[in-house]
Amino acid sequence: MAVASPAGVRRGPLWRKLAALAAALALAVAPIPASAKPKPTVKQLKRELAALQKESDKLITDYYSTRVELQKVDKTEKAARERFKGAQAVYDREATNLRLMGTTQYISGEPNLANMFSGGGDPESLLNRLALNRHMVDVQNARLRGFAQVRDELQRAQEESAAQEEELRATVEDLEDRKKKAEKLIAKMRDKIEQLHDVPGARRDGTFVPQLPAGEDNITPRMRLVKQLVQERFEVPFGIGCYRSIRDGGEHPLGRACDFMLSRGGAMPSAAEIARGNEICAWVVKNAKRLGIMYVIYRQRIWHVRNGQWRTMTDRGGTTANHYDHPHISVY
Structure with missing residues (x-):
């Protein structure tokens, strides 16, 4: 007698219950897909901001x-x-003057007693000549002593100036270091503040619900937020153009x-404005998934969020057409 294969066995209620239980167990032990990192709450952001504010105040x-110390050192220097x-x-x-004195003595020769007495005359005249010679020697000695003092003062002034210059340089470097630290912290605070803005239409899984244009500017709420954040962070003195009807x-x-x-x-932007454009783009790319x-x-x-890389575009024939005078930002 042939043995019935498992496929041919008639399955009763007990079999179905066991199968359902096995399926439930399989679901229970199945790995849960990783969820997106939860967005920090307003309370968390404000607490972080308070700590950053305290650190910022100290910096x-x-x-x-x-800066005050630098002003003092600069004045002293x-x-x-x-x-x-x-x-x-x-x-x-x-x-x-010293060189002139030496040259004069070299030309006239050093006075000595033989020259003094060879002049003849009465003793009064001789004493007068001796007194004059003594006076000339005293003047020369005083000039030499004065020159030595001037030389020493010059050396002291030179050393003081060099020391003050070194202190000024060190203070400037210290100030620049503190400034950079403060700027980094301020940028960090700005990032936290920007996160307090709820991105319109954003979902927890990182996707974005399509939006209709609204308001007098005819742009979507999401685009309006990006525009506002860029304006607040970078300023755009030459204007922002958004909606236009040309399809x-x-x-x-x-x-x-x-x-x-x-x-x-x-017109082609200045070097400073080109740098501003680069900064805008870097910030937008950094916050692309959030905004x-x-x-x-x-x-x-x-740069497209799909591949996260910059690539060259074809030449469209002009400064504006090739976006050399402006960054263009598109949102979902």
């Missing part, structure tokens, strides 16, 4: 104290330089794009 106080300049002038003048296949007519101008009339950025275009290059 700014230190920065201010160093300038005074030392002036003293050195004056001492140098006196030294040069006395050195010239060119981009996001402008959908209210999902803005151009942050770095010059006027299609719902889709892509950024700047200086004939495009």
Whole structure:
């Protein structure tokens, strides 16, 4: 008699219960997919901000104290330089006089007693000549002593000036270091403050719900937030252009794009404005996933959130068309 295969066994209620139990157990032990990192709460952000504010106040106080110290050192250094300049002038003048004295003595010869007595005359005349010679020697000695004092004063002024210059340089370096630390902390605080803004239409899984343009500017709430944050952080003195009705296949007519101008009339921006454009792009790329950025275009290059890399674009034939005078930001 042939043995029935398992596939041919009729399965009763007990079998179905066991199968259901096995399926439930399988689900229970299945790995749970990793969830996205939860967004910090407003309370957490405010607590972090309070700690950063305390640290910032100390840094700014230190920065201010160093600036005051720098002003004092700078004043002392300038005074030392002036003293050195004056001492140098006196030294040069006395050195010239000393050279002239030496030249005169060399030409006329040193006075001696034989020359004094060879002049003849009465004793009164001789005494007068001796007194005159003594006076000349005293004048020369005084001049030599004065020159030595001038020389020593010049040396002291030179050393003081060099010491003050070194102290000034060290203070400037210290001030610059404190300034950089304060700027980094301020940027960190700004990042925390920006996180307090709820991105319109954002979902916990990092996707973004499509939005309709609204308001007088005809842009979406998400684009409006990005525009506001860029303006607050960087300023854009040459204007921001967002909605336009021309349907060119981009996001402008959908209210999902803005151009942050770095010059006027299609002119090539200055070096400072080009740097500003680079800073805007770097910040937008850094915050792309949080703010719902889709892509950024700047200086004939495009960055898309899908691949996270910059690539060169084809030449469109002009400064503005190639985005050399503005970063273009599009959101979902």
